[in-house]
Amino acid sequence: MQETHIAQPPKAHWYDGLTPTHWRVLRGSFLGWIFDGFEALALVVVLAPMLKSVLTPAQAQSTPVYAGVIIGITLLGWGVGGMVGGILADYVGRKRMMLWSVFLYALFSGLTAFSNTFVVLCSLRFLTGLAMGSEWSTGVALVSETWPEHARAKGAGILQSGFGWGTLLAAVVWYALASTQPLGTETWRLMFIVGALPAFFVLYLRRGLNESAKWQQAVKEKRWNATSDDRPRPVSGAGKEDKRPFTLTQLFTEREALRRTLLTTLLSIVATTGWWAISSWLPTFTVSLAKGTGALDAAAWESRISIIYTAGAIVAYLASGFIVDAIGRRAFLCMTFVGALITTIITYHYTATLSGMLIIAPINGFFTLGCAYAWMAIYPCELFTPTVRSTAISFVFNAARLIAWVFPIISGSMIKAFGGVAHAALIMSSCYVLGIVIPWFLPETRGKGMPE
Template sequence: MSSIAVSEGARDLPWHAGLNSKHWRVLTASWLGWVFDGYEAYALFIVMPFILKAMLLPTQMADKAVFAGIAIGITLLGWGIGGLAGGIMADYIGRKRMMLYSVFFYALFTGLTAFANDFWTFCFLRFITGFAMGSEWSTGVALLAETWPNRARPKGAGFLQSGFGFGTLLAALVWLVLSQTMPMGEDTWRLVFIVGALPAFFCLYIRRAVDESEKWVEAVRAQRWAATEAAAGTGAPAAKRPFTLTEIFREPESRKRTLLAFLLSLTTTVGWWAISALLPEYAVSMAKAVGEATPGVWGLRAALLYTGGAVVAYLLSGFLADGLGRRLFLTFTYAGALLTTAITYLWTHSIEGLMVAAFINGFFTLGCAYSWMAIYPAELFTSSVRATAASFIFNAARLIAWLFPILAGSIVKTFGSIPQAAMSIGLIYLLGLVVPWFMPETRGKALPE
């Protein structure tokens, strides 16, 4: 078995001691899958103005913000539903097979998106694309957690999470290159989705280089269906496997862990939408107020710096979670998110200062706030339900958050200004200061079998 408990004598070894090519292949496959997801998600934001111009009637362009919100929201809805369904399937058919299906089908439908000629066909393809790519994350998290040694696992999970940030940067780079030449004129946006279809070839790598999780295989073979270590061995194994989504809510301890982790996930997701959706617009408005000649550039800079801060947090999060412990790391994350949101929207009064604040804010509200989901849930549940639990915690919040892009305009109107909207919604981070202390500390412990 490749993921083993760290012995007393091994504690002084470097965190990467014992990792071999098999471990790095698993990380590479999981990381690349998340890179493609990040590319796909951010590419949609970048080319949305060109898509709307190509597909909406002149009379509809007056409501282009509403149509943009619908397209993004439908993608997120598909992502949430697909992520939940894919996580469940990964606990039944295996991590490797589910990863193959996910990568292939979202690459296929991303490519087909390039040929959409009307808005509602585009939205349908976005929903299917979101559905397909939704399951890649929880599958990759479960596979890495079950194959990496305990000492290295949190660091590997943080590295995996960084893939999304690198994917968004890749999307920005691809569009930067294409926008310089515009090889297809106003239809150049279609090439962004053609590039997004390339991950289909990545399936060949997964088939040849990645093995199935031994922990999952052994759990299924031994019919270990309990959701947590607290319930394991409390009764005879059931001959018929219980439905995994039901199982994580059936046991009291599992139900408690699931609901508390979901509250933290909801805190992250709602808070992140309040920041990421409003930050570029806020940067543009501040640039206009000080008379910048190209205010739109500042919005893009803010978005890229925000993502850059998140990437740094992704790479460091595993080390921070191990150094601080899971509960203290979560408290640090949400305290930082709350404080830096106030700094960004209330206490920064220059456009240059906002760029610095955007980077630091991205470190907390996107980087740290999402990294724990790749590290902590896998440590709370057994192999037979691990992907289901991780996918529910991660994706159930999306089934609420998909409405935020659609309501973004009215949210600002309701609160009166962007800073007031961001701070009012950002108060949800207060939950993150309380909830972790009702959850178990898992630092240094082996995965539940």
Template sequence: MAMEYDNPLLRPGAPVGAWWEGLTPRHWRILWGAYLGWIFDGYEAVALVYALGPALKTLLTADQAKTTPFYVGLAIGITLLGWGIGGLCGGIAADYIGRKRMMIISIIGYASLTGLTAFSNSFATLAALRFVTGLAIGSEWSTGIALVAETWPNRARPKGCGFLQSGFGFGALLAALAWLLIPASGIGGIEPWRIMFALGALPALVCIYLRGAMEESEKWLDAVREHRWAATEHADEAPRQAKRPFTLGEVFREPESRRRVLLATALSFATTVGWWAVSSWLPAYTAGLAKAAGEDPTVWGPRIGIIYNVGAIVAYLIAGFVADAMGRRMFLVMTYAGCIATSVLTYTFTGSLGTFAILAFVNGFFTLGFSYSWMAIYLAELFTSPVRATASSFVFNGARMVAWIFPIIAGQIVGEFGGVSHAALIMSSVFVIGLIAPWFMPETTGKPLPA
């Protein structure tokens, strides 16, 4: 079993040094390149949350405006649907054409389409652009995670993947800061929500850096050259064949791979529905608290959003260390227990805004930080290089192909139950899945990445 310890730092009895030993400038370039792409994914997703309400005030007809919560949910749901479909297709493509090439295609696509959203003149136009933007944006995450996981040394890998995931938090923070700094009256007659989407075109410049700084994954190249197509390390030995099987079919052909991907998708579904439920209604709930306290809701909404995302960033940065210390299963259970507890506390709170800010920080720590970090750290450890991007994208984006309907349902719940707190609490109950599924999944802490 010599291959089990392909990294000398993992061999029994080997001296233990700092986790970053063995990292080279190449490793950091790859992380930074993937990180830049993921920053703007975070910006784009959260910019929608802030800009959508003002955009709908401009774009909805008088009749449509009578059911604004429905259209809020519909716009978010359509984005998730496009994200799910595009992410699944992009992840499959990354296992065929390579991680670097797919990442560049994805970034150029979503940057261009986000910028075009600024020119929307009706809800139908906005919805169509949100859908195609989702198609482009979905594949960036799985390609970046696969590339970092396959190039970083085993002991440093969980930390690197956690660092990469923090890019989403920093992007979300940038969106909150931009919304806070853009004048309420706009700039030069341009409405603030249009400026937010126009800024989303900037990531296209990142591709200039990616072309020269990043290298393709050697693990993926080796697997393709050697015609190794199995999805997990437990697959039955089979003759290597020159003709490559369809990667998504291979993920579901093997019983162990199928079990892993279905359980992980259930967890991803819990994360996706829960996060959108919590984050989508946080600005509106904050506005209600601010009005009750006699404060300006237009200031406190973005302020709480920033605090929420700072909490997530802290969680991202330490997730790899915590997951290694606790083990993957316990990390998952702790994460979803925290999501449940903090969501209940957040959406039943009626006290001071200062205390609510602390709750928002802790809620962001769990519902956005830890609840997404596990996918960056754990999924790469469950599948082999030939199907890693496919499996990761199915888990990450396949959940969105089911979850996209839930923001629409949440919009209906607001109308039926008369408040965003009820909608958020009902939808966030999905986190209970995270208390059950981890016990049926393999423990991968300390093991090398499957080849």
């Protein structure tokens, strides 16, 4: 079993040869990923009024603790849901998991609006996370297995940008709701209803999508190997070798699969650890910078800097497919983490004015959020075969979430221990050094088809 090298005639445009079916698959996956972005920011922007509504007077005395818990619980749900959903997608199909994912997301997100206690809120946030967790891996697997080779990386980059557009949408919706306050102090509840209702429209769109033919064929032919570099197994005959192994186990029992899984997961942890520290502490750092320079509207800089940071990431998402095809996967990863390290040092150590922050924040977002996550939608798909692909990419993506969910809970202690937000962010960004080195121990896949 070898990787498929695809010789194709030159294309005048990268989108030449794409059919309405290709765009329909991308649209359905893209819109679903928007909800993840919307949910991620919606929870953050409504956190203060939401906790004020559901916490008892005694609980309100420790609001920062409860804020960390609710964010951590949501991340944990995303991690667990992504892991389970990714595995199931390799058994029941990408389309079926996508349909269930968006339906359950709409249901539990909508129910969040009716939370009346902290326990109920935590339960619904965890269930919403479980539902949304498999959204990314199933969408990425379906696009990668249906789009032609010459356009696949570009399509994956466009898909990944859905998260950024979702966060911007949440920022705009919350700005409108907060300005008008239609439900007074309970207006936060509308954010979850607004996020849930469009999901039913996407559910309708996805009913018309076709299942991945590559996945179906691989299952039919019983091609169970996790990578093309592992020793082939017979595809016919009786006995143990004809029985399908558990996909998650394969990632750790087949030698080449284990190496690729561990290295890409470590890269994912590096990206998530750096992004979490930089993005979550950037608004606080900017507000303190605004106060220190005497800005009249210091508090307003929290949302402003978040928006331009995300705008930089969206540019990276859209450009990533073109860059990665031009310079290769390993060089792209190395460039990403070099850029993330340098721009983070500039952001937290050398930036002393708001005008300077307006310049560096989107560049930092380009590397630490945009490029640092775009590769996950492109590269891991090229390292694993169809029968384990969804399991592999969901493990790589969500293993980091299963580690990162504790960070919001211990955030305050970390800042205190490291001597302030700036020092904490700089120390956490040192993990990017690993990201610069690790890619060179992985195979280069540019110009090759995905392993079959």
